[in-house]
Amino acid sequence: MTDLLEFAAAIAAGTIRVVDLTQTLTPEFPVLALPPEFGQCAPFRMETVSRYDARGPAWYWNNISLNEHTGTHFDAPIHWISGRDLPANAVDTIPVQNFVAPAVVIDCAAQSAADADFLLTITDIQDWEATHGRIPARSWCLLRTDWSRRDAVDYANLRDDGAHTPGPAPEAVRFLVEQRDVLGFGTETIGTDAGQAHLFNPPFPAHFYMHGRGRYGLQCLTNLDQLPAVGAVIFAAPLKIRGGSGSPLRVIALVPGT
Amino acid sequence: MSVPVSPPPRRNPVARTGMPALLSAQRSRATHGLTAAAAQGLFCLQVCSDCGTRQYPPREACSHCLSAKLPFRDVDRAGVVVVDTTIRIAGEIYFRERTPWRIGTVQLDCGPIVIAHLHGDVSQGSRIRMELLTDKAGAPAMFAMPAVNTPAMQDDRQYREFTCDPKFRRVLVTDGRTEIGQALVRALSDAGARKVFVGIANPWKPFAGKQSLARAENVECVQLDVTDTASVVECAAQIGARVDILVNTTEHIRLGGLMDQTGIGIAREALELRSLGLMRLAQSFGPIMRARGADGVDSACAFVNLLAAHALMNWPSYGASSAAEAAALSMSQCLRSELRHGGIRVVNMFVGPLETEWYQNAPPPKVSPATLARAVVQALCSGQEDCFVGEVARDLRARLAANPKALERELGAA
Numbered sequence: 262m263t264d265l266l267e268f269a270a271a272i273a274a275g276t277i278r279v280v281d282l283t284q285t286l287t288p289e290f291p292v293l294a295l296p297p298e299f300g301q302c303a304p305f306r307m308e309t310v311s312r313y314d315a316r317g318p319a320w321y322w323n324n325i326s327l328n329e330h331t332g333t334h335f336d337a338p339i340h341w342i343s344g345r346d347l348p349a350n351a352v353d354t355i356p357v358q359n360f361v362a363p364a365v366v367i368d369c370a371a372q373s374a375a376d377a378d379f380l381l382t383i384t385d386i387q388d389w390e391a392t393h394g395r396i397p398a399r400s401w402c403l404l405r406t407d408w409s410r411r412d413a414v415d416y417a418n419l420r421d422d423g424a425h426t427p428g429p430a431p432e433a434v435r436f437l438v439e440q441r442d443v444l445g446f447g448t449e450t451i452g453t454d455a456g457q458a459h460l461f462n463p464p465f466p467a468h469f470y471m472h473g474r475g476r477y478g479l480q481c482l483t484n485l486d487q488l489p490a491v492g493a494v495i496f497a498a499p500l501k502i503r504g505g506s507g508s509p510l511r512v513i514a515l516v517p518g519t
Numbered sequence: 520m521s522v523p524v525s526p527p528p529r530r531n532p533v534a535r536t537g538m539p540a541l542l543s544a545q546r547s548r549a550t551h552g553l554t555a556a557a558a559q560g561l562f563c564l565q566v567c568s569d570c571g572t573r574q575y576p577p578r579e580a581c582s583h584c585l586s587a588k589l590p591f592r593d594v595d596r597a598g599v600v601v602v603d604t605t606i607r608i609a610g611e612i613y614f615r616e617r618t619p620w621r622i623g624t625v626q627l628d629c630g631p632i633v634i635a636h637l638h639g640d641v642s643q644g645s646r647i648r649m650e651l652l653t654d655k656a657g658a659p660a661m662f663a664m665p666a667v668n669t670p671a672m673q674d675d676r677q678y679r680e681f682t683c684d685p686k687f688r689r690v691l692v693t694d695g696r697t698e699i700g701q702a703l704v705r706a707l708s709d710a711g712a713r714k715v716f717v718g719i720a721n722p723w724k725p726f727a728g729k730q731s732l733a734r735a736e737n738v739e740c741v742q743l744d745v746t747d748t749a750s751v752v753e754c755a756a757q758i759g760a761r762v763d764i765l766v767n768t769t770e771h772i773r774l775g776g777l778m779d780q781t782g783i784g785i786a787r788e789a790l791e792l793r794s795l796g797l798m799r800l801a802q803s804f805g806p807i808m809r810a811r812g813a814d815g816v817d818s819a820c821a822f823v824n825l826l827a828a829h830a831l832m833n834w835p836s837y838g839a840s841s842a843a844e845a846a847a848l849s850m851s852q853c854l855r856s857e858l859r860h861g862g863i864r865v866v867n868m869f870v871g872p873l874e875t876e877w878y879q880n881a882p883p884p885k886v887s888p889a890t891l892a893r894a895v896v897q898a899l900c901s902g903q904e905d906c907f908v909g910e911v912a913r914d915l916r917a918r919l920a921a922n923p924k925a926l927e928r929e930l931g932a933a
Contacts, residue, residue: 288747291723300784308748413723420725 275518282482282495282512283333284409290481291417292331293451294424302328329507335499336445336453336468336478340506343473350475352505359477360498362444364401364514365393366488369427373406377418378457379427383436393490398442401479401495404429408449409483418456428455431466438474445477449485453478479512488514521639524674526687526713527816539812539862540613544656549577552591553659557651560903563591564631575631596649598627600663603643613655616813621677625649625663635661636677640669652681652902655812655862657855673900683821683864683899686711688763693718693745693800696726698875698888699825700768704738706892707766710900713817716758718743720750745769745796746788755803760811765804766823766895769796772877776838789843797824797847801854809861821864821899824851825891828869828912831919834930836881855904866904868895871911884910 271277284290292302305327311317329352330336338344339351349355367389372379381404386396396402406427408416418425428448429437437443446453446467453467463469471478479497494515499508546554549565556563565574567581568588580587603623609615621637625647633649641647646666654660662681665672673684690707694700695717704715715738719726722742732738741758744750745767771789780786801822808819829837830844848867855865870891872881886909898906907913918926 288744288749289742291721294724300782301788304747306747417723419723 271518272515278487278516278518280484280487280493280514280516282484282488282514283510284481284483286325286327286332286509289413290332291413291451292328294417294419302330304328305331327509329502329505329509330480332509333481333483333512334479334507334509335497336472336480336507337499337505338472338475338477339504340478341465341468341472343469344475347475350472351503352499352508353501353503355477355499357498359444361494361496362399362401363397363491364403364447364488364493364495365389365396365491366403366405366485366493368405368490370405370407370486373408373427377425377427378455379406380430380455381428381433382430383433386433386436386441389490396437396441396443397491399444401445401447401497402437402441402443403447403479403482403485403488404449405485405488406449407486409481409485417451422457423459424451424456426450426452426456428453428458429467431461431463431470434466434470438470438476443476445479446471447479447482449480449482451480453480478507482512484514488516492517520669521671521673521675523671524676524679524686524816530815536811537616537813538810539655539860540611540616541860541862542611542613542654542656542658544654544658544859546658547577549579549589550659552577553651554653554657556591557653557659557902558904559906560898560901561593562596562649562651564594564629565589566592566594573627573630575627575633595627595629597629597666598625598633598647598649598663600624600637600641600643600645600647601626601632603637603641617677617680623663625661633661635663636681638662638664638672638678639675640665640672650901653864653904654681655859657859657864657904679816682902683764683866684710685764685896685899687713688817688820689714689716689761690764690766691716691718691741691743691758691762691804693743693765693767693796694769695719695728695732695740696724697768697770698728699770699873699891701728701732702888702892703766703768703895704732704735706889706896707764708735708737710896712764713737714739714761716741716762718745718754720744720746745799746791748799751799751803755807759804759807762804762808763811763817763819764821764823764899765800765808766825767797767800768825769793770825770875770877771843772827772837772840772875774837774877774880775840776835780839786839786843789840790846793843794846794850797850797854801850801857805854805858805863808863809858812861812863819861819863821866822854822858823866823868823895823899824848825868825870825895826851828871828907828915829930831869831915832923832926832930864902864904866895866898866906868898868906868908869912869916870894870908871915886911 286305307323310322312321454465496513569586570584572583601624606620623637647663650662690712743754771792811819827844829841830848833841872878872885874885874887894908907916
């Protein structure tokens with residue numbers, strides 16, 4: 262049996278590093294942009310309830326409001342129409358053991374810097390596996406693009422023809438789900454899909470295939486550059502919202518010390 | 520001729536800013552007939568329905584025949600100054616700070632003799648055009664203007680006390696992402712504003728006109744999102760003391776009533792932006808403006824709201840939006856009472872459908888953003904506080920006054 266106390270001691274000693282993969286929730290952080298006639302993703306907002314003042318002399322607290330998909334967040338299968346009828350497809354019913362899982366990191370920072378519309382292909386995945394080995398089943402596959410280092414304008418990277426941000430090609434998503442049985446797909450960008458994924462077939466393949474097969478999404482991640490290609494375990498537990506399609510969350514990675 | 524107003528000198532940063540002196544705004548109910556006219560830039564007096572006497576000041580009964588039927592009607596503005604007086608020692612603190620102050624007795628062509636504030640270009644014997652204005656406290660006042668325009672007449676020292684002229688003032692346009700916001704920026708610059716701050720929400724989202732805003736002289740884009748309390752607080756902390764005129768150009772017009780929308784998401788956005796947004800602006804900018812109501816040539820002077828005319832009566836085709844506008848209107852009335860203590864005027868611009876994308880399918884006549892922007896400048900320069908822009912807004916106003924219930928039915932049938 263695993264010794265959890267030893268594990269805790271390793272964290273305390275720093276031999277297991279704890280890396281925060283979460284963006285700070287701020288009102289300014291970009292959210293998904295949709296045509297204004299559609300329902301809109303609410304940005305993060307905070308209203309002070311009291312701050313050691315007449316509204317509450319000795320205590321400080323805030324009311325916050327945001328969308329389930331604001332900031333660093335988790336996508337549940339029910340988020341997409343392809344996953345709407347699956348069992349345990351919402352944040353409150355997903356088995357909790359799925360919130361702790363290994364992660365592999367595919368580093369495409371250089372390609373993304375060269376081409377904002379960079380698409381991860383099956384070949385890229387196979388090239389990665391040639392170096393790091395086959396992606397273990399039930400792992401998160403995280404796409405490192407260093408997108409989280411960009412300022413807000415370049416991060417959203419919106420032009421007249423939509424967002425230009427990297428993501429996976431449709432066949433790569435199918436490959437990850439069907440051939441590698443990943444637990445989910447994670448990105449640094451606003452969505453798991455590329456900025457131009459509305460033009461793909463199917464549109465938004467990371468959403469369509471991942472959620473259609475009961476897999477999850479993580480987006481707006483940061484600090485992926487601090488993770489090894491293989492060997493990290495991440496803790497990503499969404500809020501337990503009844504029937505929720507996703508949730509902002511704190512994503513923590515555990516990385517073996519060197 | 521008037522002495523053209525000079526750009527304000529650079530302030531001594533450690534000198535005390537004088538408090539705005541308060542005028543008494545208490546008037547009889549009858550006199551508020553003049554307030555109503557002044558607010559809209561009209562010139563009305565009581566006209567006796569029985570004998571036709573035009574009466575000033577307003578009373579409960581006709582001074583000629585004792586009739587109580589004394590509706591306010593538009594009357595001829597022309598007159599002649601009988602005698603002019605320069606006040607050198609005044610009783611009221613407001614006027615003590617502004618002496619010498621010229622007033623005069625004016626014989627109006629339509630009958631009454633009134634005591635009026637005098638423009639610098641009129642004196643005994645001058646033909647004048649009378650304006651009904653509201654003073655810093657919101658009370659109605661007669662102001663005699665030259666019958667024929669004179670050079671720089673807008674710059675008259677006394678007249679400027681009654682107007683909110685953008686000349687040499689600094690303006691905040693709260694939303695520069697829209698055509699309306701950008702039209703306002705141009706119009707206010709053209710009207711002589713020394714600086715136009717333009718609020719931009721979500722700067723990571725591109726918008727049409729961004730380049731020309733960035734290139735415009737005396738225009739500075741600032742990050743401002745009125746749905747975000749922290750953003751409004753931060754913006755006011757940065758530029759609040761430099762905002763002499765605030766023009767709230769946020770807009771949220773969506774087709775749809777109550778039952779035919781799914782959920783309340785869009786209505787909540789409208790309320791957040793239009794009414795709570797106004798409240799955030801009021802909380803962050805209002806107190807600073809109120810304290811600067813007598814701060815020289817570029818004193819703070821006006822808080823302008825652009826409101827859909829259907830704030831006055833719900834238009835079910837745009838039902839939820841109308842409700843959000845009505846909430847904003849109600850807040851503006853509260854703000855008006857609060858800002859009056861600093862001599863800051865709350866100007867409400869009511870406008871019907873605009874030539875903008877959200878009114879795409881609304882039938883004409885529609886108001887162009889440029890027309891609305893010109894009307895704002897006009898309202899500021901002429902001291903109005905309620906302005907109905909375009910035929911739809913004016914028609915709505917008239918129908919509301921005539922029979923609110925009929926208007927409700929008519930809008931509901933459309």
